[in-house]
Amino acid sequence: MKTTRYPPWMCWSCGYVADAASSARDERAVPKQGDLSICLNCGAAQVRDGERWRQMTDAELAGLSPEERRDLAEHQILQAVGRATGQIPDLVRGRGGRA
Numbered sequence: 001m002k003t004t005r006y007p008p009w010m011c012w013s014c015g016y017v018a019d020a021a022s023s024a025r026d027e028r029a030v031p032k033q034g035d036l037s038i039c040l041n042c043g044a045a046q047v048r049d050g051e052r053w054r055q056m057t058d059a060e061l062a063g064l065s066p067e068e069r070r071d072l073a074e075h076q077i078l079q080a081v082g083r084a085t086g087q088i089p090d091l092v093r094g095r096g097g098r099a
Contacts, residue, residue: 004030012055013044016092024071036068041091043076
């Protein structure tokens, strides 16, 4: 899986600081304008906007394909279950809290 490095950015939802993105479908893909990203810590949806990642608008979320909506929902459900059962640690807490 190809990982693309970026200047660090903070998740708008949980404060997790990320510095990389990888494609779930194409191991050679590099994120481009308008691509969806899911926070590794909390599952919040973000979109590539120029040189940064930002929170998706309601209109952008509504415009996701059925496959993208399914992937997003599955990830968010797995994150919630993992946190509730203690199987997935809070990555923000593990890095010393919010940035």
